[in-house]
Amino acid sequence: MSPDWAATASLTAVLEVQDAARRFGEVQALDGVSFAAGAGEAVGLLGPNGSGKSTLIRCIVTLERLDSGSILVDGADVAAQPARARQSLGYAGQEFALDKVLTGRELLRFTAGIVHLPRPEIAARVDEMLGRLDLLGAADRRIEGYSGGMKRRLDLAASLLHRPALLILDEPSSGLDLEARRRLWSFLRDLRRDGTTLLVATHDFEEADVLCDRLLLMSAGRVTASGSPQLLRNALGSFVLGASLHEHPQEGDTTRLEQLFHGIPGRPLPPDARRAELDWVLPAGVGEHDVQAFIARAQERAHALGMPLFSLVLRKPTLEDVYRAAVRGLGHG
Missing domain, CATH: 3.40.50.300 (P-loop containing nucleotide triphosphate hydrolases)
Known part of the structure; x- marks a missing residue:
């Protein structure tokens, strides 16, 4: 119960x-x-x-x-x-x-x-x-x-x-x-x-x-x-970093994008075949100062790996994120 x-x-x-x-x-x-x-x-x-x-x-x-x-x-x-x-x-x-x-x-x-x-x-x-x-x-x-x-x-x-x-x-x-x-x-x-x-x-x-x-x-x-x-939303995490290599989804993008977040705390949301982004959930308690450092680190890794980014977007978690996490296999809270 x-x-x-x-x-x-x-x-x-x-x-x-x-x-x-x-x-x-x-x-x-x-x-x-x-x-x-x-x-x-x-x-x-x-x-x-x-x-x-x-x-x-x-x-x-x-x-x-x-x-x-x-x-x-x-x-x-x-x-x-x-x-x-x-x-x-x-x-x-x-x-x-x-x-x-x-x-x-x-x-x-x-x-x-x-x-x-x-x-x-x-x-x-x-x-x-x-x-x-x-x-x-x-x-x-x-x-x-x-x-x-x-x-x-x-x-x-x-x-x-x-x-x-x-x-x-x-x-x-x-x-x-x-x-x-x-x-x-x-x-x-x-x-x-x-x-x-x-x-x-x-x-x-x-x-x-x-x-x-x-x-x-x-x-x-x-x-x-x-x-x-x-x-x-709060239980899922503090922020979501969404990164993409192309405007539309392409095979292998998710695996490549995960390399950007090596060493950055958090976890990926389960992939969505309709979206080109990999969404990385930053844990609760992460402040805006930390977030800016994580963004800079991801940009540096993209440059070092020769991986030109199409987009790198910071946003707050949504109910759709919660749904993806809970229904497609990522537990939280």
């Missing part, structure tokens, strides 16, 4: 996952995942395809069963009390589960019946959600004429009609333009202030940074790193 799980579970947790395990044939999709999320907290799931994110979400929303371990949603065990657990959660996936021949208002009224909203409350609750998500003006238009951002907001409205304690979001801003993303993020922050807990699966590092209090980085069914975005 992780310290994060114990710390959050000691409070009133809306979501508790303990030692969750799920196997499909020879594939261990979940391998002892534990974490908890309190009221109004946003927890992000980051990881490549096959890391276990989708299986974890399917288990939480009662579409899959764990082989061992447990999941509680607002105190209800998803295996023993699935109907009660579903009453406390909402889910908005990557695909819009919307009937395009209906109007927005019709779809919400239909959904309200499915989630057993009391009949006298339906009209007022539908109007409330249409208003909160800026859809009142389009409420009586067919969904087929909605923009991507409007469909996303309508999907959210449907997920929130029954006032769930936990909202699960799968790639919430995927396919949205910049303005639609910003409006969506603002609404989700308001939801958190109202006490709704968010579980966000995303590949978008900016989204993870903006929305989430805490991130779980997943690989091969396990949580390989966890913490706040800032804590994860």
